[in-house]
Amino acid sequence: MRGVPLQNPYLPYPVRIDKITTETTDKNLKTFRFVFLNPEDEKKFAYTPGQFAELSVPGKGEIPIGIASSPTEKGFVAFTVNKVGLVTNYMHNMKEGEIMGIRGPLGNWYPWEEMEGKNIVIVGGGFAFTTLRSSIVYMIQPENRARFKDISVVYGARNPGLLLYRDELAEWEKRDDINMHITVDGTDDPDWKYNVGFVPAITEKKITSADNAIAIVCGPPIMIKFTQPVLEKLGFPPERIILSLEMRMKCGIGICGRCNIGDKYVCKDGPVFSLAKLKQMPGEY
């Protein structure tokens, strides 16, 4: 008989809520920064941008959420949580200092090896910007920046108040090693100094070439639907359009059986898929 498995993959690491930031003016999105109760757990939780984790609230349940912090940010791990269901509603009422759990890191990540030496185009919409933030922070670190060529970011929300990480966006905007194209669907703010227009339209306007480029797209289904043809027109082949999917999940480790699309589990084989791969899978997502 084999020994007891060393690690129970369902057991969350205990964490303390270190900091809560309200991100949007509608107060539906908050970023939670967690600190591991056992410092050695932080090492075990070694992640790569694009991965997610199960946030585990005792008495309420677990939710799969993309990791918003970058592995280059030490001492904590952060998640931006939209208030939609049972667990997220409860979390929005939790306070700094409270104890809960996180389980992960889970799933695959953006194709970093493939992305090296390429121009990176990031297209994000709404609250799906979390793992994109992780990726941007990761890429613009001095030790990583040289591994990538031009970095262009198109990020949009319905209105300025719904943009995530607004302070950071402003900082990135000032840098000359990243091309930021921030946009909103509409605004009545006379001082708005960035773009106005839907993400696909801005992408079409601002991204000029698919040469040696790879595009990472994260956003609501409607945005993805209209961005995809824009990218294809620009000349991105499906292999170089990378998407991150959402699905109802429970175990997060490919065992409980609910998040499959065809023979792939979004939790284990995803959440990151190239468009080329998705085209071979049933359109059940």
Place this chain on the structure above:
Amino acid sequence: MIEYTAIIRDTAKKLLKDGKVDVFIGYKKGTVPMMNEPVVISDPEKVDTLHWDSLCGLNLCNYLTKRKDKIGIIANGCNSRNIVTHILENQISREQLYIVGIPCTGVIDHRAVLRAVGNKEVLDVQEQGDKFTVSGNGFSETFDKAKFLRTNCAVCTHRNPVIYDEMVASPVKEQEGVDPFEDVKKIEAMDPEKKWGFFTKMIERCLRCYACRNSCPLCYCPTCFVDESKPQWVGKSIDPTDTMTFHIMRAYHCAGRCTDCGACERVCPVGIPMRQFTKKLNKDALEYFSWEAGLNPDARPPLDVYKPDDYNDFVK
């Protein structure tokens, strides 16, 4: 009742050919003895799939909910009463339906048949009038259908459809002098402890597969209370209290609506006689409100309306 099959096929063919209906809902002969599969047909050339025998024990009204097309459907007494209830509850409109009425002589209890042959595998069933013959490896026995009716059919007093556009045969004689509530009265006579013991034991094997709920035409809520998570009314494990809560609530949601069609018991994979819950409600509806569900498309159900003379002895 197997002789109705040919008439059903002819009628369906005519209806589909004449464009009176877009689809026709009936049964097709099962791949396993004593099982038949509900089927929808839109091609008049495929009506020979249709089948009817004394083992068609589901409730086809279940397949009508919120359909938009014009539908031909076969209906015996209880199924037709559910169609009436569906119309009353705005799940389908009368104008969409062409009801082919079936004068029903009752459905055979397949579990009773298996019991009678010592739970040996039945390989074939042949129906001849009011008798049927079951056979398998090394045995063949002929039974009187009347002795093998499902318990709801044995006490049924509405065998003929209450609503129809045409009948496949002349109405059958309704049963008289049956007491549909004999079993309920037996339980009513028990003390609370015995009652609780009886029902706890009864649902002990429940798997929470929800076949009873899903086979019931009354259970059409988009989200059932057991599936709600905000708030979560009932736990999802097979904890006995949660399971009991599911059964009580499911039954109660059928109060004044249940036609005792028996589909719930027919489909249960572990043979729970859950009609013991709904039958009590049916008995009370009859005693307090003189109400039997689905008999009259023009009468509002008692729990829908307030009447000054409603039974209210329980109010302090």
Place this chain on the structure above:
Amino acid sequence: MLKGLLEHIGIEPGRLNFSWISSAEATKFVDVAQQVAASVKALGPARYLIKKRAEVA
């Protein structure tokens, strides 16, 4: 009918009570509340349909 069903499965008569009381009927409210409390006390603690820690493996 709910009362009928619950009593049918073994919840003791007297545990479930119904009353119409107008906001003006303070004394009736007191009377009914006292009656209900007395009848439930007489029955003792409820034994059935109480969720304990889930009975699972």
Place this chain on the structure above:
Amino acid sequence: MTNKIFTKEEWTKALQGLSDSYKVFVPVKDGDFHTFKPMNATKAPDFDFQNTRLSARSLVYPQAERMFEYSLDENDPEANIIKETPKDYSPQAIVGIRPCDAHGFKIVKPNFDNKEYRDPWWIQHFESTVLVGLGCNQPCSTCFCASVGGGPFNKDVLDVLIYDLGANFMVSGLTEKGEAFLSKAQGGKAADDAAVKQAEALATEAAKKVKADVPTDKLKDKVINDLFAAPFWQDVGFACLNCGTCTYLCPTCWCFDIQDEVLGKQGDRIRNWDSCMFPLFTLHGSGHNPRDQKFQRVRQRFMHKLKYYVDKYQGGVQCSGCGRCVRYCPVNIDIRQVAELMNNY
């Protein structure tokens, strides 16, 4: 390999003796059908059955199982810290399991035990279990184990195999675990050649009786998206009630849900069997449901069993041919027909 002969009375006695070292589960007649129950003196095992209504899956993978527990009491220094629930993994034996149901464990194993993740509960329950199979002398007309890599006397996953020779059982140890189990069984005598021959003849005879020849050979060559878009799914799914009968009775269905339950300050995290037939299974928090229609859920079940699994593990279909879903589907949706539709598409 030890072959021993027990009279049926001796075997029951032997099992009673074995109850000291194992939790022995045996088929017991419970109303209209047979169920696995712990061996006890009051109710004798009954080996005269076609198959238990429910597969033995719940003995390794309970329908509801506590995963973790935690305290929500603010005064508890360990409050809100999720901890493993202690479990009993003392050896157990499932006596009388049919070879198809045992085969089911082999089919689900790569899901629970693979190189990426290992499910601690399933693995430990499985490893502490001795599978003492009972060969099928009389396979049902709905059985098709032979079409999916098994057979009425398939020894593949079993530790011990019992042959019903009429008055006697011949019991064969097949694995080390099985030999150890058998060595603790009191009574019986070594089987002579005649008995072994008789047993072999039974197996040959039974193999001929498994009639249903369900085609699955071409499934692996199909393209997922072609089958997915096949025109027959609406028809296949029309009658479906979306109940959980097929998935809960199935020895090879493994999906589960995770739920937190709280009583006062005591919290439990429980996993419960779930079913792809239920709309809730895939409902997103946003309200979006990728499989909100009935036929999509029916398609998922068959595609998973007969195509996705085939592609993922390349070891045949996710079906052990036990025929339960064929026999007990309330609306008679027959996997044998669906397999044929898919295989010939």
